[in-house]
Amino acid sequence: MNPCGTPDDTGLLLTSADVRRLAADIGLRPTKTLGQNFVVDAGTVRRIARASGVGSDDTVVEVGPGLGSLTLALLARAGHVTAIEADPDLAEALPGTVRRRAGALAGKLDVVTADALRVTRLPGPEPTAMVANLPYNVAVPVVLHLLELLPSLRHVLVMVQSEVADRLAAAPGSRTYGVPSAKAAWYAEVRRAGAVSRNVFWPVPHVDSGLVELRRRAPVATTASRAEVFAVIDAAFAQRRKTLRSALSAWAGSASAAEQALRAAGVDPGARGEALDVTAFARIAEHGPGG
Structure with missing residues (x-):
């Protein structure tokens, strides 16, 4: 020293x-x-x-x-x-x-x-x-x-x-x-x-x-798994110019199912992925196909 x-x-x-x-x-x-x-x-x-x-x-x-x-x-x-x-x-x-x-x-x-x-x-x-x-x-x-x-x-x-x-x-x-x-x-x-x-x-x-x-930092408080949250993130940014209702349609099974998951998560279906933090993605995952 x-x-x-x-x-x-x-x-x-x-x-x-x-x-x-x-x-x-x-x-x-x-x-x-x-x-x-x-x-x-x-x-x-x-x-x-x-x-x-x-x-x-x-x-x-x-x-x-x-x-x-x-x-x-x-x-x-x-x-x-x-x-x-x-x-x-x-x-x-x-x-x-x-x-x-x-x-x-x-x-x-x-x-x-x-x-x-x-x-x-x-x-x-x-x-x-x-x-x-x-x-x-x-x-x-x-x-x-x-x-x-x-x-x-x-x-x-x-x-x-x-x-x-x-x-x-x-x-x-x-x-x-x-x-x-x-x-x-x-x-x-x-x-x-x-x-x-x-x-x-x-x-x-x-x-x-x-x-x-x-x-x-402390883990995100969510019932969704890391894989489930990351699947939402990947889908949201795969077509980042689209609204989340459209971008998450394949992930959710349909545009209407995506909208339902988004509204249940308290997220505007007309928003885009770039507006959301990781906790919002976790809330969406909780209401998705595996939620």
């Missing part, structure tokens, strides 16, 4: 040259398919680790640790880190990188070689936090999957494409509010936690990124 009481990462974090050397050592050429854009700016890594708020009592899940830039910063703060990496070459190399740069921290790391969307259980202590740099094409499904799979997760901080960050954190009535916003709200209070320049990545992507913070 430094005199200010924060972890001392002097000589610990990867530089831009370190990242490129590690990639060359394993013959890695970053691919768009896997969304491989690695953070090469230590200042950004410090900022993310600090913003995550994790401490020695936390077990952190990191998805897509890549070459270990963020992993090292998290190990300096957290009690334990479980890193989920889909690329077997990266997963194999990560423990060695940690041993060489911070041998005393190596025992706090578990590496799981898997697609995060297919993970059904994790080794080690129950995770309390998730911190990750997520590829934009899987960001929302990964966040939702792990919030459902790991009820012990209390706090999530993810770096995602700026547009995805806007969608996750959008409030009802806004232009960007939709399926990701409503489903994330089922689990947590969500907010934008800052912007990240494209220039801190290698290779440099074509878009900027944003940080999104999710803090788990």
Whole structure:
């Protein structure tokens, strides 16, 4: 620890040259398919680790640790880190990188070689936090999957494409509010936690990124299941320009049945999905075909 009481990462974090050397050592050429854009700016890594708020009592899940830039910063703060990496070459190399740069921290790391969307259980202590740099094409499904799979997760901080960050954190009535916003709200209070320049990545992507913070909240009070509520959300936004009476007709069995469910839920059949919060979707689900 430094005199200010924060972890001392002097000589610990990867530089831009370190990242490129590690990639060359394993013959890695970053691919768009896997969304491989690695953070090469230590200042950004410090900022993310600090913003995550994790401490020695936390077990952190990191998805897509890549070459270990963020992993090292998290190990300096957290009690334990479980890193989920889909690329077997990266997963194999990560423990060695940690041993060489911070041998005393190596025992706090578990590496799981898997697609995060297919993970059904994790080794080690129950995770309390998730911190990750997520590829934009899987960001929302990964966040939702792990919030459902790991009820012990209390706090999530993810770096995602700026547009995805806007969608996750959008409030009802806004232009960007939709399926990701409503489903994330089922689990947590969500907010934008800052912007990240494209220039801190290698290779440099074509878009900027944003940080999104999710803090788990009390479950929505409803007799409907998560699957039932999510089915309403999906139907409401499948044709977002239509009124809910029309958009939910297939879900309810007919337009008249949809109107009946909406009125029973206290929702205007002429409204559109973007006007509703997750509790309204839950009320509709309670009066739907399975309610």
